[in-house]
Structure formats: C-alpha cells, structure tokens
Amino acid sequence: MHIGVLALQGAVTPHYAHLAALGAEFSEVRAAADLANIDGLILPGGESSAMLRMMDYYDLKNPLGEFVGQKPSWGICAGAILLAREVVSPPQFSFGAIDMRVRRNAYGSQLDSFNDEVNGYPIAFIRAPVIERVGADVKILATKNDHPIWVEQGRAMATTFHAELTPDVPSPMHQRFTEIIRTHHKT
Ligand code: GLN
Secondary structure, three states: OOOOOOOOOOOOHHHHHHHHHOOEEEEEOOHHHOOOOOOOEEEEEOHHHHHHHHHHHHHHHHHHHHHHHHHHEEOOOHHHHEEEEEOOOOOOOOOOOOEEEEOOOOOOOOEEEEEEHHHHHHHEEEEOEEEEOOOOOOOOEEOOOOOOEEEOOEEEEEOOOEEOOOOOOOHHHHHHHHHHHOOOOOO
C-alpha cells in the first residue's frame, strides 16, 4: 500500500512514522504526476487558504479533485476543510468529498489550540474547524460537544484534530485510513 501526503504546506512529515508503523509506503505529493501511483491521499493540517493558493499556483486543483472523487482521502483539520461540501467563516473553495458544513477557526481565540483525546488516544485541536452539519450518508466516528470531529463518507475520511503529532504510533486514525484503502481495493 502506498499513501501520498499532500506536501504544499503544513504538518506533512509527522505522518511518516505512523505510515511506516503500518507497513505502508509513502511519498509527498506536490504535482499531478505524484498522484499516479498512490492508493490513498492524506491532506494534512496546516492552513487551508494557503494550500488553496498553492494548488492554483501548481495547477493541482483539478487533479486533486479527480483523485478524491475516485480514491481514498483523509483530510486533517485544514485538510478536512478542503474535503467538505461547504465552508464558512469565510466561505472558500472545497472538493465536496464529504457532505458536511465546516466553520473555520470555530473554537475561538481563547481555545485556539488544545490537547485532548479520542478513545484514549492523545490528539490535538490546532485552530480547528467545527463540523456544523453532516448529511445522512456521513458516518460519525467521534464527537466533541455534540459536534462530529471524526467522520467518514464512503472512501473519504476527515478529522478536525491532528492525530499525527504523538510518538505513539500508529494512531487509530491512521489505522482506520489504511482499512478504508484496503476495503476500497476489494470493491
Ligand atoms: N485554521 C486552519 C484553516 O482554517 C486549520 C488549522 C489546522 O489545520 N490545524 O485552514
């Protein structure tokens, strides 16, 4: 299994230890050609508006849109914003792979960033978005304050938190993403 990590900006390299622990191969995606041989794509945390500008610069928007329409993708925080159907605060382009509305930077200035856990695993919310609405086809894997924070729809997965920043590898979220990739290969 070969997993690509979109490497325009943001928390890219912390994923490698998790992917290696799962026995996956991995590489960085910076150009359309880098998408050719990967089975799944991680859209990392960072700054979604900055990533969008770089996608335009590198002509990556259409190739990435095609990829997430056909193959497994996992969006983390900024990446989750990129995979949403609707983005508010402010509105911006997104790929629409998951039927959800996200509000950027929704935890407010006091709580911009904080550590937490999901099912006992340490994770971090870093200027995270809130998922305000999900469609009927979206499966919710974890919530916080009644809002989904880990969701799936078909071959796409999103977490509003970072699961890659702890030394405890592999995270349950990386594990789940490899399961989605395996399932997708069978169907
Ligand atoms: N605030 C960022 C955005 O709106 C997301 C932060 C993150 O990815 N940790 O894109």
